[in-house]
Amino acid sequence: MQDTQGFYSIIDYTVDGAQTQQELIDAFAGLQEKWVRFYPGYKSAHLFASTDGTRVYNIIHWESEAAHREFERVSDNAARIAAIQGVIDGLKGKAEPRMSGPPRYNLVREIAPGPRPIDT
Numbered sequence: 001m002q003d004t005q006g007f008y009s010i011i012d013y014t015v016d017g018a019q020t021q022q023e024l025i026d027a028f029a030g031l032q033e034k035w036v037r038f039y040p041g042y043k044s045a046h047l048f049a050s051t052d053g054t055r056v057y058n059i060i061h062w063e064s065e066a067a068h069r070e071f072e073r074v075s076d077n078a079a080r081i082a083a084i085q086g087v088i089d090g091l092k093g094k095a096e097p098r099m100s101g102p103p104r105y106n107l108v109r110e111i112a113p114g115p116r117p118i119d120t
Helices: 018-036 065-074 077-090
Strands: 007-015 042-049 055-062 095-097 104-106
Touching (some): 007 018, 018 055, 065 104
Antiparallel strands (some): 007 055, 007 104, 042 055
């Protein structure tokens, strides 16, 4: 089983096509490298592109909610948020966030690969 336990921030955007989707993914990757990945407790970021070119998910994995909250406490939130807005404003196409609140989640269950159950 992979190391999936921890805390996640899941950022969800709709976009107007594959070109904007790729631009946003490239930008989010750059933002992770510049603003996030070196903080204690950061584990990884996974960027997902929907096959129809309309959605982007940025799933950031932290070792714990406490690590994420410490990142929020000590990092330059205003500058990071401004950088994100700058990316959105600079896209050739349109991207809109779909989160209705803070994108914070705890992993509560994982079903890993395993043997087929035997019917009794």
